[in-house]
Structures are given as structure tokens and as C-alpha cells.
Amino acid sequence: MPQAEGARVQPETAARVEYELQLYYWMKLIRAFEDRVSRLHRQNKIMGGVYSGAGQEAICTGICAPLKDGDFVAPLHRDLGVFLVRGCDPARLMAQLMGKETGLSRGKDSFLHGGDMEHLIFGSTSMLGSSLPVAVGAALKFRMKREKNIAVAFFGEGASSRGDVHEAMNFAGVQKLPVLFVCENNRYAYSTPLEKQMAIDDVADRAEAYGFKGHVVSGNDLLAVLEVSERVIAHVRAGEGPALIECKTYRYRGHSEHDAALYRDQEELLEWQTRDPIPQYELFLEKKGHDLKHIREQIDERTHRVVQEAVDFAEQSPLPKPEEALEDLYAPNSGAVSKAK
Amino acid sequence: MEMTYIKAINSALMEEMRRDENVFMMGEDVGELGGAFKATEGLLEAFGEERVIDTPISEALIVGAGIGAAVLGMRPIVEMQFADFISCAFDQIVNMAATTRYRHGGRAECPLVVRAPSGAGIHGALFHSQNPEAWFTRVPGLKVVAPATVYDAKGLLKAAIRDNNPVIYFEHKRLYRSIKEDLPDADFTVPIGAAEIRKEGTDLSLITYGGTLGQSLDAAKIVEKEDGLAVEVLDLRTLLPLDRDAILATARKTGKVLVVHEDRLTGGIGGEVAAIISEHAFEFLDGPVRRLCALDTHVAFSPPLEEAILPNTNKIVDAIRSLAAY
Numbered sequence: 151m152p153q154a155e156g157a158r159v160q161p162e163t164a165a166r167v168e169y170e171l172q173l174y175y176w177m178k179l180i181r182a183f184e185d186r187v188s189r190l191h192r193q194n195k196i197m198g199g200v201y202s203g204a205g206q207e208a209i210c211t212g213i214c215a216p217l218k219d220g221d222f223v224a225p226l227h228r229d230l231g232v233f234l235v236r237g238c239d240p241a242r243l244m245a246q247l248m249g250k251e252t253g254l255s256r257g258k259d260s261f262l263h264g265g266d267m268e269h270l271i272f273g274s275t276s277m278l279g280s281s282l283p284v285a286v287g288a289a290l291k292f293r294m295k296r297e298k299n300i301a302v303a304f305f306g307e308g309a310s311s312r313g314d315v316h317e318a319m320n321f322a323g324v325q326k327l328p329v330l331f332v333c334e335n336n337r338y339a340y341s342t343p344l345e346k347q348m349a350i351d352d353v354a355d356r357a358e359a360y361g362f363k364g365h366v367v368s369g370n371d372l373l374a375v376l377e378v379s380e381r382v383i384a385h386v387r388a389g390e391g392p393a394l395i396e397c398k399t400y401r402y403r404g405h406s407e408h409d410a411a412l413y414r415d416q417e418e419l420l421e422w423q424t425r426d427p428i429p430q431y432e433l434f435l436e437k438k439g440h441d442l443k444h445i446r447e448q449i450d451e452r453t454h455r456v457v458q459e460a461v462d463f464a465e466q467s468p469l470p471k472p473e474e475a476l477e478d479l480y481a482p483n484s485g486a487v488s489k490a491k
Numbered sequence: 492m493e494m495t496y497i498k499a500i501n502s503a504l505m506e507e508m509r510r511d512e513n514v515f516m517m518g519e520d521v522g523e524l525g526g527a528f529k530a531t532e533g534l535l536e537a538f539g540e541e542r543v544i545d546t547p548i549s550e551a552l553i554v555g556a557g558i559g560a561a562v563l564g565m566r567p568i569v570e571m572q573f574a575d576f577i578s579c580a581f582d583q584i585v586n587m588a589a590t591t592r593y594r595h596g597g598r599a600e601c602p603l604v605v606r607a608p609s610g611a612g613i614h615g616a617l618f619h620s621q622n623p624e625a626w627f628t629r630v631p632g633l634k635v636v637a638p639a640t641v642y643d644a645k646g647l648l649k650a651a652i653r654d655n656n657p658v659i660y661f662e663h664k665r666l667y668r669s670i671k672e673d674l675p676d677a678d679f680t681v682p683i684g685a686a687e688i689r690k691e692g693t694d695l696s697l698i699t700y701g702g703t704l705g706q707s708l709d710a711a712k713i714v715e716k717e718d719g720l721a722v723e724v725l726d727l728r729t730l731l732p733l734d735r736d737a738i739l740a741t742a743r744k745t746g747k748v749l750v751v752h753e754d755r756l757t758g759g760i761g762g763e764v765a766a767i768i769s770e771h772a773f774e775f776l777d778g779p780v781r782r783l784c785a786l787d788t789h790v791a792f793s794p795p796l797e798e799a800i801l802p803n804t805n806k807i808v809d810a811i812r813s814l815a816a817y
Contacts, residue, residue, distance in 0.1 A: 222559075222563065253596070254595070254596055254598075255593075255594050255595060255596040256596035256597065258594055258596055259590075259594035263594045264594055264595060264596060265594070265595050265599070267562065267595055267598050267599045268598065272559075272562065272599075273594050273595055275586045275587055275590065275594075276586075277582050280551075280555065280583065280586065280587055282555070283551055283552045283554070283555020283556050283558075283559070283583065284555045284556070284558050284559035284562075284587065285559055286552065286555070286559060287555060287558055287559020287560040287561070288560065288562070288563055289559075290544075290556055290559070290560055291560040291563045291564075291565050294515070294542070294560075294565070313551065314551045314552070314555065314583075317547070317551050317552035317555075318552055318555065318556075320547055320549065320552075321547060321549060321552050321556065324547065325544075477597065478592055478593050478595075478596060478597035479592065479593055479631050480592065480632065480634075480655075480656050481592055481597075481600040481601075481602075481655035481656050482655065483654055483655050484655060488511050488513035488514070488565070488566050488602070489513075489600070490513045490563060490564030490565050491564075
């Protein structure tokens with residue numbers, strides 16, 4: 151049975167303190183970015199599907215913070231935070247959402263589908279769960295090349311019902327590949343509640359059936375996520391095989407910005423908002439003796455500036471030219487030179 | 492060296508894996524067994540189980556994992572044990588592999604080969620006889636090839652492996668051991684996107700590919716001898732992108748075109764070929780573009796049914812005569 155694992159006391163170092171403040175910055179940046187995106191959508195400056203991850207910031211932050219350069223991440227459609235934490239330029243990310251030439255996909259695909267291969271962020275399709283086999287293939291490459299990198303695949307509890315998820319986890323287990331599966335269980339697959347999706351309580355229970363360990367953690371508690379992710383990622387990196395971390399969380403907004411989520415009980419939302427990851431983490435910082443008011447002011451100023459600069463860049467960027475619709479379909483051939491070292 | 496079609500596939504795999512250590516093979520029963528048809532025989536012994544990977548029955552995983560390795564610079568060759576099973580990997584091929592470069596704004600490459608043993612005429616019935624190429628030939632981002640000769644089996648597979656894009660390689664099961672050819676020992680490739688004239692002629696053009704090339708050449712010989720008809724036979728070889736220049740050149744030359752394929756009539760490649768000709772060579776035509784294809788049904792099992800459904804040499808002869816008389 152997977153166990154709920156709580157926070158652990160970390161040895162105190164200056165670097166650790168700095169790291170903890172960086173984590174706070176990331177969560178605040180994700181929230182500020184997400185809020186701005188929702189507003190821009192209402193102003194018709196961002197068209198198409200917008201899938202807010204507000205309320206789920208601790209997961210992107212807590213899973214990605216311990217990753218290293220060269221690790222491969224396949225985020226799901228709601229994981230804008232993965233892009234920011236993995237080092238994607240916020241300006242290019244905003245340009246991506248506005249369909250601009252300077253965006254990650256040069257206007258070809260919407261929202262997060264563009265990925266950012268410069269930072270080894272593989273863009274998802276809308277077929278949820280389809281990225282898991284891809285992440286497994288990335289892990290296969292790492293092992294074949296004796297690289298100490300890992301692949302991370304995010305998916306929702308909704309996607310966990312898809313066959314691709316089963317196929318990916320089964321093969322990863324058979325081959326003992328360096329891949330971490332992260333389930334963001336936010337209780338709703340669009341409108342369909344958990345009890346109509348699965349007959350068990352925890353997606354993590356399934357890991358055992360594939361021959362590796364599943365962990366359940368509160369996805370709204372950054373320290374709890376981090377405690378598990380740091381340890382589990384170290385195991386996966388050490389070649390001990392795949393792992394699954396299920397983060398229990400809640401989707402604040404609708405499935406997309408078009409969805410008012412009237413199928414949910416308002417009290418349920420309010421109850422989850424009392425467990426918001428950001429105030430929880432602020433409490434931790436305060437307990438550690440930080441001057442929270444001061445830090446918050448500093449960080450709010452910084453995130454506001456970064457988001458505003460991103461919006462300015464995106465708004466000033468050109469739209470793609472119509473003739474570019476036929477570009478980027480095929481890669482030129484390079485005389486059979488393969489890229490992997 | 493003289494070899495069969497399947498041996499040509501095997502030797503292309505062997506040579507490419509030797510040439511480039513980033514090439515690896517993955518699929519159901521490809522290792523220990525050497526593949527259901529022995530296409531991968533000897534690879535496990537030569538390259539070890541890290542590069543010749545036996546997988547569970549998981550087509551979506553097989554293709555998806557190929558994509559993940561490919562975007563990191565590897566050159567995976569994944570096998571669908573039968574092309575019929577490719578439907579289980581449809582999403583990974585058309586939504587994932589084919590869009591990878593496009594949705595990443597040209598900043599990703601997916602050099603993946605999907606080998607798919609296709610075709611009927613071996614009493615394979617509904618789920619071991621399919622020719623699913625036309626499901627993929629309208630998907631931008633993919634390339635689709637279908638070799639009809641031993642030389643092309645080897646040359647197109649090598650070209651597919653060296654290509655920086657996802658390529659679906661349809662190999663016809665009926666050809667595996669039924670045709671032989673003397674191949675050069677030196678390394679060679681066949682360019683993707685280039686059709687090939689297999690027989691010159693002036694009276695009528697027969698455009699075909701894959702499993703029906705041999706039957707088409709036999710039929711052309713028969714009508715040459717018995718009717719004095721000079722049929723030009725064009726082998727498409729690549730189905731995406733189609734060699735439009737070669738299609739239009741032969742249509743303009745003879746003015747009459749018969750398209751033959753083993754895939755079903757409706758929605759098959761023949762419809763696209765006919766449309767290209769009617770749009771761009773209409774004034775050269777002396778008759779309608781005709782199609783001889785499998786009947787619009789599933790490939791049935793029992794021999795009289797199978798024979799009724801599939802094209803064969805006699806049916807092609809009749810179709811040539813009918814069009815020639817138009």
C-alpha cells in the first residue's frame with residue numbers, strides 16, 4: 151500500500167534557505183502568470199483553450215525543483231508551471247499562448263502544446279496520457295547511453311484511465327527504466343468526478359501491479375511533495391527503476407476557461423482553497439523566522455515585473471505570416487547524421 | 492548477392508545498425524524469435540538486447556517510446572508485427588509523431604521508422620491481410636513508403652532509417668519469399684519521394700505500388716503479347732509524398748491511366764492519383780482514369796471470397812483491355 155508521506159526536517163544550510171525562497175518565487179510566479187493568462191483570455195488577447203493549473207503550483211514546483219539539466223519532462227496540458235520552473239523564457243511562453251511568431255511553436259499550436267525542446271520539455275497533445283509512452287522512450291535512451299538523466303511524465307487521474315498509461319507503466323516496469331510518473335489527481339476529468347473514473351481510492355495503488363512503488367502525497371503541500379520527490383527522484387536516477395507519485399490536489403478553475411464548472415459543489419472548492427499551497431508554504435517560511443511581509447513584497451514585485459515583461463514582449467511580437475502554415479512539417483535531411491552522442 | 496525481399500529487409504537493418512549505433516529495433520517478438528516473419532533474425536545475436544528490444548503487446552507504447560527516443564537523437568525502428576495492428580498505435584503515429592515537429596515550431600525532429608508488414612493473398616483473413624496505407628497518406632508530417640522490389644525493400648528501408656522524419660514502411664508479406672534479386676554489395680539507398688518507371692510504353696499507363704507491381708507487370712506482358720498493347724508501368728514506391736511529376740508525365744505520355752492497388756477502392760491512393768491527373772493533365776486524357784483495387788469489403792478468409800476481393804493478374808488484364816478499348 152502506498153503511504154502518505156509527510157515533510158522531513160532538512161539540514162539547514164545557506165544554500166537550502168536560498169533554495170526554499172526560490173521555491174516560493176516559483177509558486178508565486180506560476181500563480182501570477184496563471185492569473186494573468188486567465189485575465190488575458192477574458193480580454194480576448196489569448197484565444198482558444200486555456201487550462202489553468204491554479205491551485206496545483208506545489209506539484210510542478212516540487213517535482214521539477216530537484217531535476218537536473220538534461221532531464222526530460224513531458225508535462226500535461228495544465229502544467230504551465232513546469233515550463234517556468236524548468237527555465238523556459240516566460241516571454242516566449244506568453245508569446246506562445248498568444249499565437250505569436252516568437253512563441254515556442256511559432257504559432258503552430260495553442261497553449262502548452264508547443265513544448266520547449268531547448269529545455270527538454272516535450273509538448274503534449276490533447277490525447278491525455280499519450281505522452282507517457284514518449285517519456286518511457288526518453289528514459290530508454292538515457293539508459294542506452296548510460297546517462298544519469300531521468301524522464302518525468304505528468305498525467306491527470308483522468309488520463310490514468312487510458313490504455314497508453316497502462317502500456318507505458320507496464321513496459322517501464324519490465325525494463326526498470328529511469329522514469330518518474332507523476333499523477334496530478336485533481337478529482338475531475340473535465341466534469342467527471344473521481345468515483346465515476348475509478349473503483350479505487352489511489353492511482354498510486356496501480357504502481358505495485360507494474361512492479362514499482364507508488365507514493366501518495368498532498369499535492370497542495372510543497373514540502374510534502376518535495377520530501378517525496380527528492381528521495382524518489384534520487385532512486386530513479388540511481389537506476390532503481392520507475393516510480394509513481396500521486397499528488398492529491400484540486401482544480402480551482404473549470405476544465406478550461408470556457409467551463410464554469412457548475413457540476414461541482416461550491417463548498418468543495420472553498421474547502422480546498424483553505425488548503426492553498428501558497429499560504430501553507432508561507433506559514434512554513436514564517437515559522438523559519440523569515441520576514442514574510444518583506445519577502446512577499448519583494449517577490450510580488452519581481453513576479454509582477456516578469457509577467458508584465460512577458461506580456462509586453464508577447465503583445466509586441468508579430469503574428470506568423472500566412473505562408474508559414476506549411477513550414478515546420480518536415481525536418482531537412484542531414485545526410486544520415488544521428489544526433490545522440 | 493542474390494536475396495529475397497525479406498532478406499533485403501534483414502540486411503538493411505543489419506547494415507544500418509552496424510553503421511550507426513543510435514539505430515535500434517523495438518517490437519513484439521523481434522529479438523529472441525527474430526520476428527514473426529524472421530525479418531529481424533540474427534539482430535539480437537549481433538547487437539544485444541539493449542538494441543533489439545522485445546516488447547509486450549503494446550503498439551501505442553512501441554511507437555510512443557520510439558518517438559521519445561527519436562526526439563533525443565536516436566533512430567529507432569519499431570515493428571508492428573502485422574500492419575493490421577497499426578490501428579492500435581494510430582494516435583501515437585498521427586497525433587504524436589506526425590505533429591512533433593510542427594507543434595514544436597520546427598525545433599524537434601522525430602527520425603522514427605515504423606515497419607508494417609502489410610498485404611493480402613496469404614489467407615490471412617480480416618486481421619492479417621490489411622493494407623492500411625491510405626489512413627496515413629493524408630497525414631502531413633509523415634512519409635509513407637511501400638517497396639515492391641527486393642532492391643527497393645533494402646534501399647527504401649535504409650533511406651527511411653536515415654531520414655529525419657517519421658516514416659511508415661509498408662513491407663508486403665506476400666513478397667517476402669516470393670521474389671528474389673541480385674543486389675549490389677555496396678551501400679545504396681532509394682530516394683523517398685521518387686516513383687520509378689518499371690516498363691516503358693505508349694498506349695496506356697498503369698500506376699501501382701507494393702503488392703500489385705508484379706501482377707501489373709505480368710498483365711502488361713500478356714497484353715503486349717496477345718493484344719500488341721504497350722503499357723507503361725509506373726511504380727509509385729513512395730505514397731507520401733506522391734511523385735506528382737512522374738504521375739503527370741506518364742499520364743501526359745499515354746493519355747490513358749489505370750491505377751491498381753491491393754488496398755480498397757474507396758479512399759485509396761488511386762483516388763488521389765486520379766484527382767491529380769484530372770486536375771493537371773485533363774487535356775491530355777483520352778479516357779477516364781480507371782481504378783482496379785480490392786473490393787470495398789474486408790479481406791475475407793475463404794479462398795473464393797479472398798480471390799473475388801483482391802486484384803490479380805487476370806483482373807488487371809481485363810481492366811487494361813477495357814480501358815484500351817475506350
